[in-house]
Amino acid sequence: MSTSDEDSRGALRSILPPESVDRFLDACNDHGWQLLGVGTLAAVSLPLLGLEAGYFMTVITEMFLFAILALSWDIVGGQTGYPSFGNMAFFGIGAYTTAILTKDFALAFPVAFLLAGLVALVSAAVIGVVVLRLRGHYFAIATLGVLLAAQQVSRNLDITGGASGKILLQTPSGEAFYYLFLAVLIVEMGVVYYLSSTRFGFVLNAIRDDEEKATAMGFNTTYYKTAAWMLAALFTGFAGGAYSLFNTFIDPQTAYNGAWNVELIAMALLGGSGTVAGPVIGAFGLHTIIEIVESYAVGWQLVLLGGAVIVTVIGFPNGLVGTLREYASEMEYYKHGGMAAANADDAEVSSDE
Amino acid sequence: MSKATSGTETAVESDRAVLRTDGVTKRFGGLTAVDDVDVEIHRGEIVGLIGPNGAGKSTLFNCITGTLTPDEGQVYLQGEDVTDWPEHRIARAGLGRMFQETRVFGDMTVRKNLLLAAQEGGADVGNLLRRPDDSLLSRTDELLDYVDLAGLAETRAGRMSFGQQKLLEFAMELMSEPEILLMDEPAGGINPSMLENLIDYIRNANEDEETTIFLIEHNMDFVMEIADRIYVLAHGERIAEGTPEEIQNDQRVLDAYLGRE
Numbered sequence: 001m002s003t004s005d006e007d008s009r010g011a012l013r014s015i016l017p018p019e020s021v022d023r024f025l026d027a028c029n030d031h032g033w034q035l036l037g038v039g040t041l042a043a044v045s046l047p048l049l050g051l052e053a054g055y056f057m058t059v060i061t062e063m064f065l066f067a068i069l070a071l072s073w074d075i076v077g078g079q080t081g082y083p084s085f086g087n088m089a090f091f092g093i094g095a096y097t098t099a100i101l102t103k104d105f106a107l108a109f110p111v112a113f114l115l116a117g118l119v120a121l122v123s124a125a126v127i128g129v130v131v132l133r134l135r136g137h138y139f140a141i142a143t144l145g146v147l148l149a150a151q152q153v154s155r156n157l158d159i160t161g162g163a164s165g166k167i168l169l170q171t172p173s174g175e176a177f178y179y180l181f182l183a184v185l186i187v188e189m190g191v192v193y194y195l196s197s198t199r200f201g202f203v204l205n206a207i208r209d210d211e212e213k214a215t216a217m218g219f220n221t222t223y224y225k226t227a228a229w230m231l232a233a234l235f236t237g238f239a240g241g242a243y244s245l246f247n248t249f250i251d252p253q254t255a256y257n258g259a260w261n262v263e264l265i266a267m268a269l270l271g272g273s274g275t276v277a278g279p280v281i282g283a284f285g286l287h288t289i290i291e292i293v294e295s296y297a298v299g300w301q302l303v304l305l306g307g308a309v310i311v312t313v314i315g316f317p318n319g320l321v322g323t324l325r326e327y328a329s330e331m332e333y334y335k336h337g338g339m340a341a342a343n344a345d346d347a348e349v350s351s352d353e
Numbered sequence: 354m355s356k357a358t359s360g361t362e363t364a365v366e367s368d369r370a371v372l373r374t375d376g377v378t379k380r381f382g383g384l385t386a387v388d389d390v391d392v393e394i395h396r397g398e399i400v401g402l403i404g405p406n407g408a409g410k411s412t413l414f415n416c417i418t419g420t421l422t423p424d425e426g427q428v429y430l431q432g433e434d435v436t437d438w439p440e441h442r443i444a445r446a447g448l449g450r451m452f453q454e455t456r457v458f459g460d461m462t463v464r465k466n467l468l469l470a471a472q473e474g475g476a477d478v479g480n481l482l483r484r485p486d487d488s489l490l491s492r493t494d495e496l497l498d499y500v501d502l503a504g505l506a507e508t509r510a511g512r513m514s515f516g517q518q519k520l521l522e523f524a525m526e527l528m529s530e531p532e533i534l535l536m537d538e539p540a541g542g543i544n545p546s547m548l549e550n551l552i553d554y555i556r557n558a559n560e561d562e563e564t565t566i567f568l569i570e571h572n573m574d575f576v577m578e579i580a581d582r583i584y585v586l587a588h589g590e591r592i593a594e595g596t597p598e599e600i601q602n603d604q605r606v607l608d609a610y611l612g613r614e
Contacts, residue, residue, distance in 0.1 A: 200481040202461070202469045209458035216418065216452070217470060217529065218444035274460070333505070333512050 022328035032193050032276070040186050044179075053174035061174070061246070063287045064181035068239045069260070070267035070279035071188055072232040077265065078273030079192075079201065080228045081208025082132070085261055086143030089127075089150040090120040090233040092255035094240030099166045099250045100159055109172060113180075113241045120237020121230050128229040132222065135211070144258075151256035165251025168244060177246045181239070185280070188235045193276045204228055205274070259302065263290075266309045272321030281320060369395045370429070371533045371565045372448075377416050377426035379409075386412040388589035389426070392567075394533060399559050399566045401580035403573075403600075405609060409589040410569045411453065414535055418450050419443040431532060445472070449531030453538050453569075455518045459511025463502065463521055466510050467493040470525035496524045500554065516547055523554060527562065534558075536568040540575045548572075552579055577601065585609065 028035060043064075051057055069091065077083045094116035101112035131142045154160040172180075195201040203224050206214040211221055244250040264283070271282025286308065293301045316323045372394040379387040387409040394400050402410050415421040417428050419440035428436045435443050444450070458466050468485045471492070497503045500520040505513065510521060519539075526534055539555070540548055556579070558564045570576040576583065577597040585593040585600060587609035593600060600606055 195482075197484050198482050199468070199485065202465050203481075205461050205465070206458045206469055209460050210456055212420075213452070213456040213458070214469075215440050216420070216444055216450045217525075218441050218472065220439070220441045329507075329509070333508050 018328050018330055021324055025325055025328050028277070033190075036186065036189055036193065040182075043182050043186075047175055047178060057174055057178055059287075059291055061178045061181050063284050064178075064185045065239055065243060065246075066264060066267060066287050067280045067283035068181065068185050068188055068235055069264040070271070070283040071185075071192060071276070072235045072239070073264050074268045074273050074275075074279045075192060075204075075228050075232040076225075078268055078275075078279070079196070079208065080204045080225060081211075082135075082225065082229075083140050083265070084143040084232075085140050085258075085265075086131075086145070086147040086150075087232065087236055087264065088256050088258065088261040089143075089147045090124060090236040091240035091243070091257075091260075092150055092154065092252075093123050094120045094237035095244035095250050095255045096154060096160050096166075096240075097237070098241040099168055099244040102170070102245065103166060103168060104159065109245060113238065116241025117234050117238040120233045120240070124230045124233030125226065128226045132225045132229060147256055147258060147261065151252045154252045154255060161251070163252060165249060165254075166244075168248050168250065171245040171248055177242060180242050181246075184235065184238050184242070189276055189280065191231070196276065200224070200227075208274070262309075263305060266305055266312070269319055270308060270312050270316075272319030272323070272325075275319075275321045275325075278319050278321040371396050371431055372417065372567065373429040374413075374417065375427040375429070377413065377423045377428065379412055379416050379421060379423050385589050387416060387423070387586075390586070390589075390591045392584055392591070394565055394567050396565055397559070397563060398581050399555070399568070399579055401576040401583040401597075402567065402569045402586065403571070403576060403583060404586035408586040408609075410586055411537060412589075413586065414450075414537060414569065418448060418535065447532035449526045449529055449534040449564075451522055451526060451534070451536045451539060453541065455515060455522055457510040457518050457521050457525070459509065461510060462507050463497065463510050463513070464490075464493050464506040466521060467496060467525055467528050470528040472529045472531075492528065496527055499527075500524045516543055519543060519551075520554075523551075527558060527564075530562065531564060533565040533567060536566065538569055538571060540570060540572040548575065555579060 046060070047057070051060070069087065073084065073087050076087075097116040097119045098109065098112040101107040101115060102109055107115075127146055131139060131146065134142050155163050160166070195204075203214065203219050203221075206217075206219070207221050207224060215221055240255070244255070247254065263286070267282035267286050268279040269282070270286055271280065272278025286305075289304065289308075290301045293304050312319065318326055370393050372392070374390060374392050376389050376391060377387055378385065378389050390409075390413060392400075392402075392413075402413070404410050412421065416423045419435070419438055419442070423436060426436075427434055430443065430446055430448060433446070435446065438446075458469070461469075468489060471485075471489055493506065494503070497506055500523065502513075502517060502520060502524070505517070510518060513521065523539075536555075539551060543551065552575070555566060559566055568576070568580070577600075580597060583593075583595065583597055583600045584591060585603070585606050592605045592609060593603045595603065
């Protein structure tokens with residue numbers, strides 16, 4: 001509106017022309033597989049280049065973990081438009097599955113890990129049938145209820161070790177977890193990236209934009225929502241399944257961590273929900289900041305998190321990737337004739353403005 | 354499916370009726386919104402549905418599409434009883450719908466909106482997990498050209514003007530090639546010059562694509578010009594049926610519109 005605002009936008013445009021941002025984003029989109037390959041190669045080579053088990057490897061492993069969780073949240077929360085506050089329920093289910101199977105049933109970790117994903121998947125199918133009937137706020141509250149109920153169940157049972165949890169001493173090395181979380185993340189990114197260009201991905205986005213219209217077009221939306229929810233639970237379950245042994249300890253509070261659930265939503269939103277790169281970038285960025293704050297200003301990380309969420313929601317509701325994309329395409333509509341393309345409705349357009 | 358086997362005249366007759374309702378009644382509490390309404394739409398027709406506000410037109414549409422389930426009566430789509438089918442299954446069986454308020458998927462590109470509308474093999478898993486093939490992509494280009502939206506394929510649908518969104522929604526229906534298209538006030542809120550275009554588009558769809566059309570409309574000039582036949586609803590009841598000329602001269606219709614009982 002104001003001239004100074006116009007000026008600053010003009011300056012921004014000359015430094016960072018929307019067209020080149022557009023070209024850059026297009027290139028990223030077209031070469032998604034190559035980018036994923038390069039990223040994988042870089043991440044795989046880090047330990048070979050001298051990153052040793054210890055603080056930094058743990059931090060990077062946690063970054064992978066949060067990226068998995070944020071991307072899983074985004075399958076349902078961002079792509080399908082069902083913001084869940086209960087994703088951590090599947091994390092907990094996965095975590096307890098490996099903890100119980102390796103400790104009480106002496107199962108090998110790889111088998112227990114695969115079963116963790118499977119158990120989370122099946123739980124999601126059962127829970128999904130109930131909660132996915134709800135929409136918007138009701139869905140959010142119901143999923144929060146699922147999380148709290150799951151936490152309480154693990155507190156009350158004997159096999160989960162009750163409130164005191166389970167200590168797990170026989171665990172693989174730190175390096176093994178680094179590669180395991182990385183592998184899960186890469187596979188998940190590949191799956192989400194691939195799905196986003198298929199009809200299945202289109203239907204999820206359609207449900208987000210207008211579920212009634214999608215139904216009227218012949219899509220059984222319950223089926224798609226449940227599939228997306230199960231896919232998210234599968235990867236969250238894998239993450240949880242690996243986490244309990246990585247952490248060498250699991251209790252109801254860590255397994256079903258509500259604060260983490262908020263954190264991973266913040267990551268997805270900050271990075272840009274509804275995209276593949278957004279939640280991953282958000283998770284890497286926010287986790288780095290949280291680690292720094294934890295080292296230098298202990299106790300302030302949640303304040304920072306809250307602040308970051310507020311700033312994002314007000315200033316960049318589309319997140320980093322979404323804001324860039326919007327900026328890049330801002331001129332496109334007009335460039336391609338925009339209003340002139342359907343010249344007959346000029347009148348309405350100008351009255352809209 | 355079995356209609357070919359019963360080779361009687363009634364089968365031929367019901368074959369011609371793409372859509373038929375038989376005594377459809379819908380009540381909301383004490384209010385009877387749709388009262389024992391029979392309509393029959395034949396292949397290739399453009400049929401109008403008019404009536405004063407609150408006459409039950411949209412409710413009748415909702416009963417046909419499966420958004421609402423009628424309390425009494427049956428809905429037949431191409432001779433098959435679809436009364437108790439879920440909405441998405443009825444849509445899949447060849448019933449397209451355009452809403453009163455324009456509805457497109459605002460955060461998706463124009464092209465993705467169109468790709469989504471293509472019905473072929475939509476429900477089978479293999480197809481869902483494949484990228485759209487070239488023939489679909491070129492079909493989207495054709496349709497965008499046709500409705501003058503070429504060049505906007507990669508634009509977010511929500512960025513376009515209301516009129517453009519309406520055209521996109523219409524193109525989506527062409528993409529899905531429904532047997533019958535239900536349109537709820539297609540002329541609502543668009544300006545006169547675009548109305549001319551819309552009339553052409555609807556006529557072409559009807560003639561070239563052989564789409565049967567059933568439309569609710571308040572714009573009398575528009576509906577009288579485009580419709581082959583018209584049904585009139587008032588207070589949930591069907592009070593008249595006939596050609597535009599017959600309807601214009603029907604005393605009950607005039608009374609209903611002037612508020613006389």
